[in-house]
Amino acid sequence: MTIIHRRFARAAAGLAAVLALAGCGKQEAAAPAAASAAPPAARVLVVGTDAAYTPFESQNEKGEIVGFDIDIVNAVAKKAGIEVKFVNTPWEGIFNTLDQGDRDFLVSAITITPERRQTMDFSQPYFDARQLIAIKSDASVTRFEDLKTLKVGVQNGTTGDEVVGKLLGKSSANIKRFESTPLALKELEAGGVQAVVADNGVVAHYLANNAGAGFKTVSDAGFATEQYGLAVKKGNAELLAKLDKGLAEIKADGSYDRIYAAHFGAASK
Incomplete structure (x- = not known):
């Protein structure tokens, strides 16, 4: 091999070594793999409730929302x-x-009805209710039909409103609609209406705490048993499954019965 060729070979070998080192250096200088990102925090679900329906939901003196429905949902959420x-x-x-998506689900003594099922989905029932008529102690009302000629108070948009509307006519001037059942019962006490039709739990609670109202x-055998459910947006099967699972578990382990007894003074039926 000639001197020129040997020099050329040495130069080429040197260049290859430099390139190899450069390649190694680039590999070593590469940024380390990014650490795994922490999973995002679970979103807090917003629950809508009309806190004017004691003992199911109301606000205490601190402005906190409390009641049977609230305790049930908290227990379900934990499960x-x-x-x-x-x-x-x-x-x-x-x-x-x-x-509109402003609330993830609702709990507000909501009766499950075929009409409501058309626009929302419901959990398994968590409370059995029925309508109850409240009247003055000296009134002669003995059945629902006796209300046909009376002024009747109801909470607007409730099942009580629906059944009285069917009896008297939806636009009857004898139906007085209120924002809450307690307001309707106050009107009965004041003489502005002669009867109030509302869910038994609310009426019984009001009478127990207002013994002087007189x-x-x-009760009327014609009143069908109603069931309350948690309402979710139509098609939200994932959330519905979680709520049903939680309800089943609190019923199975006795939590439901303890909550029921705390608010109604007896075991659930």
Whole structure:
């Protein structure tokens, strides 16, 4: 091999070594792989409730939302592994907040009806209710039909409003609609209406805490048993499954019965 060729070979070998070192250096200088990102915090679900329906939901002196429904949802949420916060939401318009996505689900002594099932989905029932008539102690009412000629108070948009509307006519001047059942019962006490039709739990609670009101109640065999459910946006099967799972678990382990007894003074039936 000639001197020129040897020099050329040495130079080429040197260049290859430099390139190899450069390549190694680039590999070593590469940035380390990014650490795994922490999973995002679970979103707090917003629960709408009309906090004017004692003992199911109301506000205490601190402004906190409390009641049977609230205790049930908190227990369900714990079992389902979800976090919730309650937002006081007026009954009129409460279903719109669900449809628009402002609320993730609703708990507000909501009766499950075929009409409501068309626009929202419901959990398994968590409470059995029926309508109850409240009247003055000296009134002669003995059945629902006796209300046909009387002025009757109801909470606007409730099942009581629906059944009285069917009896008297939806636009009857003898139906007085109120924002809450306690307001209707106050009007009965003041003489502005002669009867109030509302869910038994609310009426019974009011009478127990207002013994001086001079009321009595009348039940009618024609009143169908109603069931309350948690309402979710139509098609939200994932959330519905979590809520149903939580409800099943609190019923199975006795939590439901303890909550029921705390609010109604007896075991659930």
